[in-house]
Amino acid sequence: MPLDATDRGTPLVEMRDMRKSFGGIHAVDGVTLNLYPGEVVGVLGHNGAGKSVLMKMLSGALPRDGGQIFVNGEEAHIHNPRDARNYRIETIYQYLALADNLDAASNLFLGRELVTSTGLVDDAKMEAETRRIMARLNPNFQRFHTPVAGLSGGQRQSVAISRAVYFNAKILIMDEPTAALGVEETAMVAKLIDELKAQGLGIFLIDHDIHQVKALCDRASVMKNGRLVGTVKVDEVSEDDILGMIILGKKPEKGLA
């Protein structure tokens, strides 16, 4: 159970008054959100509600027009994906995550390759590290020399997650991590999310599946037309309450966080 917001000290991430427009359209219009260590916050809303844009501003993939980001209480300067990584913010994208023609190790270390003393890429070391981390995340995984295009959806997702785990992410953004997965694989990812949470990571989870949100999230923030409808404690509201927020933009009477 998450503690009450007032007792929890400094949030891991706080986004204040975030804004982003494309042409005349306010994709994200003054949204304020926070995330505490060991917490999963669902970010919900229809397509086009602005949740992906909001998360992309946090991960540095999109520049923001306005607003501030605080990490551990201090203002963070995030202008590109590298900046975000320096704040230990890692993102697991639904489809965009992996270079299909490269193997697991090359993907895990993409942009942060281990090199030898001569400056050349150290494939053996990277493979060894990948084997080590995969033994923990997905012990059945053995296909270290196959381009990830040849892997199953769950295997691909475990490669993407291994990236965040290996580089010691503190803040994880997951964009529909189970959308392309089967039942068993979804269960595996759910188990991973619980483990990461137990290690004190904060996770933003973009998801459309209300059951999943109920099962995995502590709080849920709902967006509609670029604005934040409200944030609720998942245990204190019903699925219908959440659906009402998503579809009608109606705040529930209780459970607001």
Place this chain on the structure above:
Amino acid sequence: MADSTESRDLPTKTRRNILDTMEIDTRLLGMIGAFVVICIVFDIWTGGRFLTPRNLFNLTIQTVSVAIMATGMVFVIVTRHIDLSVGALLATCSAFMAMTQTVALPQWLGLELGSPLIAPIAILVGMVVGIAIGAFHGWLIGYLTIPAFIVTLGGLFVWRNVAWHLSRGQTIGPLDGNFVALGGIDGTLGESASWILGLIAVAVTILLLVNARRNKLRHDFPVKPIWAELVIGGIAVVAILGFVWILNSYEIPTRRLQRIFEARGETMPEGYTAGYGVPYSVLLLIAVAVIMTVVAQRTRLGRYIFATGGNPEATELAGINIRLLTVKVFAIVGFLCALSAVVASARLNFHSNDIGTLDELRVIAAAVIGGTALSGGIGTIYGAILGALIMQSLQSGMAMVGVEAPYQNIVVGIVLVLAVYVDILYRKRTGD
């Protein structure tokens, strides 16, 4: 999770397993097979004139120029771009170098003809021009987001005619003696140096194989059985030494040898013979091949080139500057065009207005026959070089049996399309 695809039964399991154990790239094997078939067919057809040291020597030096550019084209195509301007760029670099050594240095700067400075300065000028134009193309493509097809199509018109402008359409030559040595037959290592080079290559190959195995063992990775290592090492050693032996077996004609001795003020001993050995231009190609392979496989730049081809969005989200990467890739191609321009004009001993014409198509064809996928993300340096060699052997084989040039081109065109189709079938089968 079940790895159901792992245990998928393949129809040709046993044969695959032997190749798998040896970790031999079947595509490489296929290309070598195609080359061998071409050689044997033409050798029979020409009554044994194709597989002679003389012809193989010529085949090698004819392949160099296109092969050098093809290695760069691999990077371009892997990043999902195309470069239609390499032949024109070659012509511009060639024109700059020819004008530098025949006009700028001797006439404007008063450097004596035959000065040892002429060739290096001219080559440097060519490289700077090539890199600058290539980087400019890359900037237009990466930063201004004009499609590579358009930028380099425009470049084809522009640079072909900038070359014309520089020489006013004239043939510029003869070129500097040291410069010409990079063209092929006029600059070779000779027999002893070629053998030494061969032995060094053998030593390096063995060292690399041993090191790779040690490295795997150190990390507890599975390794090939020792017999497989020995077979592969043995094939490599035989190939290297066989190559040197062939180039050494092509003997310098007696008249030419006599002239060399006369130039030194000596008389040639009776019965003296000497082989050409490895040409400097081939040495250059080998160096390019090694460096480009290292770049492709063992550097961050290479890793990002392939990652971009596989998934540009993911690569960008991984914090990699794809625009700058595009500039680098095209700058590399520009540099390689300059190197090819050295080889091509040195081989002719002059710069001609039509130098490199249609080379863009040969270079793209070489890369594609060599297994580079136009959809991006897949390609190898050795494949492109083998592709260039296959095309050149087809063309010179047909020329030897008296097929007229237009028919040769028809055959090459058909082979290109067929090669890509075979590659598609291959990929479907292996699921790569």
